[in-house]
Amino acid sequence: MATSQRDYYQVLGIPNTASADEIKKAYRRLARQFHPDMHSGAKKSEMEKKFKELNEAHEVLSDTDKRKKYDRYGAQWEQAEAYERARQAAGAQGGGQAHSFSGEGFSDIFENLFGGRGRSGSPRGFSAQGEDLETEAELSLREVLTGVTKRVNLMEPTPCLTCRGSGAVRNRPCQACLGTGSHVESKTIEVKIPAGVQDGTRVRVAGKGQPGVNGGKRGDLYLHVTIAPDKIFRRQGSDLQATLPVWPWEAALGAEVMAPTLTEPVRVKIPAGSRAESKLRLKGKGLPTAAGGHGDLFLILQIVMPSSLTDDERALFAQLGRLRTGDPRADLLAAAQRG
Incomplete structure (x- = not known):
């Protein structure tokens, strides 16, 4: 069954004294992180390998009998059963004496059974x-x-x-x-x-x-x-974008306002006659680039209305409504009629 030589406790990120509940929690957490369906491209195949290793570790450590054998014999826990059978058979042939392997100790018997290899599966004198x-x-x-x-x-x-x-x-x-x-x-x-x-x-x-x-x-x-993800800034490579709210009169008349950056706020100029979704470019206020410079920060204007109006403000808007002629929806209605 075993395909990995990594320590199963390390695979799950837990100490070898972990309880059954801790093993289960660690497995569930890592299973969500490494599940291949959560990844794509080259990383998917990498996650498939990790997920297989994770399932293997969980299968052994969540089984009480298998875990006891693993704790005792390590990566060679499955072959340990063969060792036990060989030891018992030798004991039976020698009248039940435990020294039937010509005085060999545990480590010597284990190495003879598995071709001169220790627990880690590495030959003596071989470094890796x-x-x-x-x-x-x-x-x-x-x-x-x-x-x-x-x-x-x-x-x-x-x-x-x-x-x-x-x-x-x-x-x-x-x-x-x-x-x-x-x-x-x-x-x-x-x-x-x-x-x-x-x-x-x-x-x-x-x-x-x-x-x-x-x-x-x-x-x-x-x-x-x-x-x-950031609450304010959206990343596009080394460039950043952020929404900048402005009042209707600031967009119409122009204004100087404070705008956020990843460091300190800066003062920017809103051009008169700005429309919603217009972009202001702040050069060099983005993220570092591979070439050694910085990307840009783009501020997207969002025209917002006051949540409530005073009597004076309402009177001014009413006056503006009487002065302004034309219908801003004319092109939209004409296009809808043309189908």
Whole structure:
């Protein structure tokens, strides 16, 4: 069944002391995040792999009997049944004596059964680079503008002090780590994300992945960057858009008003005779570009009416209505009649 050599507890992001309820909650949370139907393109195939690994870890750790075997034997938990049968058979042939394997200890028997390999499945003397880790990092537009240092929590195995990482003490499974050779501990690191990073970018942090095997290099950590929606600004590449409300008289007569940016508000000039949906361009007030400059901020004018009018204001609007001739709906009505 097993297709992955990653620690199942690390796959679910939980300690090896997690309860059944914690295992279930972790699985449900990650299943929503990694489900292939939630992604498209190249990322879909990547998520399919992660989702398969996640289901495999959940299937083992949510089953009490399988979890006991996994806690004791690690990635080789399925082959452990063969080991148990071989040990029992040898005991029966030797009159029920546990030393029927010519005095070999647990680790020696295990290595003989599985071709000279230890728990991790790596041959003696063979070094291998640790696996890469991946996680999500959500940034606000202001963090994209300036760059940011993010704190990332990782679940990392550390060698067991009792058995010094071997998984066994006096040829028996280590009781401190249940034969795994390590404990899973939470570790927080700081990752600097540069300004101008794009949505969907993978930021590589060298040497922050899983530890290597037999002295091999550590893997890398990859952060998948997503940019959170903003309440005010809409992103279009390196450019930004925002709606700027103006009074009818400001649009008609022109005015100077304050407008928002990702940093401090700035004063902008509304040209006389401006119409609704007109755009004002603020050069260089957007996000950093790959070329080293900045995009622009476009303010889209929205003409708004007061929620209530005073008697004087109502009189002025009535006077304007008497002075203004023509029908603003004339072109619309004519076009509707033409079909």
